[in-house]
Every structure is written in C-alpha cells, then in structure tokens.
Amino acid sequence: MSNQIPLVEYLVLGDEPHLVANECTSCGARFFDRRNACASCFGTAFAKVDIPAEGEVRAFTIVTPWMPGTEPYVPAVVDCGGTSVRGNVVNTTPDAEHVTLGMKVRLTTVQLGADSAGTEAIGYGFEPIN
Amino acid sequence: MANDDLWILGINMTKFGKHPDKDVVDLASEAAMAALADAGVTMADMGVLAAGNLMGAAAGVGQQLQKQIGQTGIPVFNVANACATGATAIRTVIMAIKAGECEMGLAVGVEKLSGAGMLGAGMGVAASDTWTPTGRFGAVSTLEGKTGTDMMPGVFAQVGMEYGHKYGGTSFELFARISEKNHRNSTLNPLAAIQKDMSLEQIMNEPMIAYPNTRAMCSANSDGAAAAVIVSGEKLRTLSSQQQKRAVKISASVLTSDPYEEGCQILPNVNTLTRLAAKQAYELAGIGPEDLDLVELHDCFATAELVHYDNLMLCPEGGAVDFFNSGATWRDGSTPVNVSGGLESKGHPIAATGIANIWEICHHLRGEAGPRQIEGAKVGLAHVIGLGSACGVHILEKSGL
Numbered sequence: 165m166s167n168q169i170p171l172v173e174y175l176v177l178g179d180e181p182h183l184v185a186n187e188c189t190s191c192g193a194r195f196f197d198r199r200n201a202c203a204s205c206f207g208t209a210f211a212k213v214d215i216p217a218e219g220e221v222r223a224f225t226i227v228t229p230w231m232p233g234t235e236p237y238v239p240a241v242v243d244c245g246g247t248s249v250r251g252n253v254v255n256t257t258p259d260a261e262h263v264t265l266g267m268k269v270r271l272t273t274v275q276l277g278a279d280s281a282g283t284e285a286i287g288y289g290f291e292p293i294n
Numbered sequence: 295m296a297n298d299d300l301w302i303l304g305i306n307m308t309k310f311g312k313h314p315d316k317d318v319v320d321l322a323s324e325a326a327m328a329a330l331a332d333a334g335v336t337m338a339d340m341g342v343l344a345a346g347n348l349m350g351a352a353a354g355v356g357q358q359l360q361k362q363i364g365q366t367g368i369p370v371f372n373v374a375n376a377c378a379t380g381a382t383a384i385r386t387v388i389m390a391i392k393a394g395e396c397e398m399g400l401a402v403g404v405e406k407l408s409g410a411g412m413l414g415a416g417m418g419v420a421a422s423d424t425w426t427p428t429g430r431f432g433a434v435s436t437l438e439g440k441t442g443t444d445m446m447p448g449v450f451a452q453v454g455m456e457y458g459h460k461y462g463g464t465s466f467e468l469f470a471r472i473s474e475k476n477h478r479n480s481t482l483n484p485l486a487a488i489q490k491d492m493s494l495e496q497i498m499n500e501p502m503i504a505y506p507n508t509r510a511m512c513s514a515n516s517d518g519a520a521a522a523v524i525v526s527g528e529k530l531r532t533l534s535s536q537q538q539k540r541a542v543k544i545s546a547s548v549l550t551s552d553p554y555e556e557g558c559q560i561l562p563n564v565n566t567l568t569r570l571a572a573k574q575a576y577e578l579a580g581i582g583p584e585d586l587d588l589v590e591l592h593d594c595f596a597t598a599e600l601v602h603y604d605n606l607m608l609c610p611e612g613g614a615v616d617f618f619n620s621g622a623t624w625r626d627g628s629t630p631v632n633v634s635g636g637l638e639s640k641g642h643p644i645a646a647t648g649i650a651n652i653w654e655i656c657h658h659l660r661g662e663a664g665p666r667q668i669e670g671a672k673v674g675l676a677h678v679i680g681l682g683s684a685c686g687v688h689i690l691e692k693s694g695l
Contacts, residue, residue: 225443
C-alpha cells in the first residue's frame with residue numbers, strides 16, 4: 165500500500181478507520197479541532213476519545229454544485245452515539261428518496277488522490293447501512 | 295416618557311436591489327441623510343456614529359460616510375457582526391446613549407452584494423503539490439464539500455431539516471409554502487428587490503440550490519442601505535410634538551452570541567441564541583409574543599423562517615409546522631411574519647438588513663406603510679441572525695405621545 169495521509173487529523177486510518185475527538189476531561193464536551201480551552205466549561209485538559217463509526221442522520225442537505233458536470237453532494241450531521249459529526253453521505257444516489265432523516269449510516273473512507281510525492285489523501289463519508 | 299427610554303427618531307431604507315451606479319458610500323449617504331431628514335435633525339446633533347459594511351469591514355465605512363455627509367469629530371464605531379451587523383450598529387448607538395455619553399446617535403448599515411453568488415465561510419487551505427496538514431483540523435485540503443458544507447444555503451437547509459427530524463411535519467412543499475407567503479407579501483413592498491408573486495409550483499420548480507431550498511427560497515443578494523437616528527427620552531422631551539408623535543419606542547434591544555451546546559461547532563446552532571435573545575427581549579419589554587402585531591424575522595432561507603417561529607416563541611415549542619399551517623403568519627393571520635416580503639424577496643444586503651427590518655416595523659407602527667399597512671399595529675419585533683453567531687432582537691412600540 166502506498167503512503168496515505170488523512171484529510172483531517174481527527175480521522176484515524178488503518179484496518180478500522182474511525183474519528184477521534186478531543187474530550188474535555190472535566191465536562192466531557194467533545195471537539196474535533198485543536199483546542200485552546202473548552203467552550204463549555206473553560207477547562208484546559210483534553211483526552212483523545214474514539215467516536216463510534218455508526219450513527220444516524222440528524223440533518224442533511226443536497227447541494228447542487230455550481231460547476232456543470234459535477235455531481236450533487238450530501239452534507240449531513242450524523243449522531244454517532246451522542247456525538248455530532250459532520251460529513252457527506254456517500255455511496256448512495258444523492259436525492260431525497262435515497263437519503264432520509266434518521267437513516268442509519270456508517271463511516272467509510274473516500275479517496276482524494278495522490279500528491280506529487282505519491283502520498284494518497286484519504287477523506288471520510290458516511291454510507292447507508294442496508 | 296422616561297428619561298432613560300430610547301427612541302427611534304428617524305429611520306430610512308433605500309430601495310434594495312441592483313444599484314450599479316452607486317457605490318457603498320452613495321448608498322450609505324442616501325439612507326443616512328434620509329434618516330436625519332426623517333428625524334428632523336442634522337449631523338450636528340449626532341453624538342455618535344456606528345456603521346457597518348461587512349464586505350468592506352476593514353475600510354472604515356463610518357469615516358468614509360462622514361467625509362460625504364458631515365465630519366463633526368464624533369466617535370465612529372465601525373462594526374462587523376455577520377448578518378447581524380446592522381443590529382449591532384443600532385445596539386452600539388443605544389449603548390452609547392444609555393452610558394450617558396451622548397443623547398442622540400446615527401446607526402448605518404450598507405452592502406453591495408448583487409451578483410455575489412453563494413456566501414460561506416473561507417475556503418481555507420491553499421493548494422500545495424504535497425499534502426500538508428494545516429490549520430485547526432490539520433487538514434491537507436480545503437474541507438468545503440468534503441466534510442459537509444459551510445456555505446450558507448447548505449447550512450440553513452440542514453437547520454430546517456434538523457427541526458423536521460426533531461419534531462416531524464416538515465417537507466419540501468411546506469418550506470416552499472413559507473416562501474410563497476413571503477413572495478406574495480413582496481408585491482406590496484416597492485422597496486423590495488424582487489416584487490413577484492410566485493406560485494407554489496413555480497417556487498418548487500426553481501433550480502435547487504441546497505435541498506430543500508430552491509433559488510426562490512434563498513435570500514436575494516442585493517445592494518442597499520438603511521439608517522436610523524436614535525434619541526434618549528430626555529432629549530426627545532425637548533423636541534417638537536410632531537417629532538414625538540412619530541418617534542418609535544425601543545422597548546427592548548438585545549444582542550446575543552451562541553451559548554455552548556453539544557453539536558454547535560458541527561452545525562451552527564441558530565436556535566439557542568435566538569431563543570436567548572427573545573427571552574431577554576420579552577422580559578425587558580414586559581411584552582409577550584402574543585402581544586406582537588407583526589414580526590420581521592431573519593428568513594435568509596425558507597428553512598430558517600420555520601425554526602424562528604419556535605425560537606421567537608411565537609408558537610409552543612415544537613409547534614412551528616402547525617403554527618404555519620394554521621395561517622397565523624400570513625398578512626391576515628394572528629402574527630403576520632415578514633410582511634415586507636422577507637429576505638427571500640426584499641433582498642439581503644447584509645449589513646443593511648438589521649436596520650431595514652426595524653424600518654419595516656417602524657413604518658407600520660407609524661401608520662405609514664400604505665397598502666401593506668397592518669391596521670392598528672402597536673407592537674412589533676425585528677430579528678436578525680448572523681452565523682458565527684450573533685443574534686439581534688428589537689421590540690418596538692408605537693409612540694402613544
């Protein structure tokens with residue numbers, strides 16, 4: 165396998181790709197970005213915590229891209245065991261018949277191409293659980 | 295009137311739409327000079343100026359405006375607070391007067407946006423020929439479209455869908471019917487950017503921007519400005535009876551940001567801060583939602599209008615769909631909402647919006663709204679929200695003087 169790099173630092177690649185959050189050790193609030201402090205309780209200590217790879221679509225939209233010839237995509241908010249995660253719904257037809265509120269989804273990886281050094285960037289999305 | 299009351303003495307909005315021959319300062323000057331004339335005062339009476347122009351936030355629109363309409367040495371606050379910029383300018387003048395620094399001030403909001411396309415957060419990371427983690431997410435690429443969207447149509451579409459998931463009853467058609475109401479209302483507003491009655495079918499058949507919002511269900515990017523002169527009760531007492539009669543009482547002026555709640559950094563939570571602002575405003579004014587004769591709320595997208603019925607407590611919690619279906623928010627309903635045509639048809643020149651919605655309320659409270667007058671209007675509420683987030687709520691009352 166060629167070298168891979170995750171699209172974002174909160175995506176962990178490997179046999180079981182998953183997301184990892186910074187959890188505030190005093191109040192439990194979870195964040196995906198680099199933190200200075202906790203927005204909820206102002207604490208400054210965080211621990212890494214794995215986010216369940218399966219969840220439920222709590223909100224979505226289907227964006228019509230500006231550029232002709234590009235496919236619509238489906239930004240969504242997914243409730244992964246009580247933690248809200250953002251990502252696109254993938255591997256299904258991007259319309260309101262195939263994507264529904266409350267549908268069960270699981271994390272999957274998305275190839276984003278290689279750079280000049282041959283390193284492949286890997287993103288993530290959520291695909292329906294049939 | 296009590297000495298510490300605050301009043302709108304004069305207010306104006308320009309026609310919203312395309313103004314290719316006018317620059318930002320022309321539009322701001324037009325609204326500011328008309329607001330001063332409406333108030334029966336001049337720049338010499340102003341003790342403070344707060345001005346907003348979001349797209350040119352670093353340019354100092356306040357001083358540029360002064361150089362055209364009057365340089366008197368007063369303090370200028372150039373403000374930027376997303377789509378709540380206009381309300382923030384008003385709030386800034388109010389705080390200066392309340393602090394006792396002056397007795398009268400001018401708030402101005404102006405924007406040139408026609409043809410700007412979809413607006414959203416910065417696109418982030420610069421292109422590089424090797425993947426290099428950058429920024430707070432350690433991202434090797436721009437994230438827009440890869441981990442959801444920060445573009446406004448997509449964000450507010452999800453806001454409406456989330457409400458539907460929580461409480462049920464929403465559909466593409468329901469959101470389109472909200473837009474139908476606002477487009478119908480715009481036919482009575484000559485200052486609206488788009489004055490076009492659109493059928494439900496037309497709205498639903500417009501190009502889809504971000505499901506379930508078609509183009510007709512998105513706010514129209516437009517050029518425009520609005521301005522207001524605000525005066526203390528103590529000063530108003532010394533002015534003419536005509537000025538006192540047309541003055542509109544500011545019963546509450548509130549600005550909030552979004553308090554932390556799970557998920558609020560994933561999808562902006564426009565509910566918490568609006569509910570917080572509304573609650574504070576009703577308490578300050580001693581007025582309840584049932585007392586409102588009309589409401590101008592921030593329908594940047596049709597999906598947003600629905601959730602704000604609930605956030606502004608116009609209906610019981612979770613009851614926004616039933617509330618809309620009852621006809622309550624149409625012109626002839628119990629709580630007319632966006633009789634101006636709303637942002638979907640009136641237009642949304644960002645920094646002007648938070649003053650223009652107050653202008654609309656004042657117009658009705660003064661009985662000057664012509665064919666779209668809500669008869670006997672005595673109390674109104676104006677709401678704006680800017681992502682990031684900032685929410686402004688103003689409750690206004692007819693003079694009674």
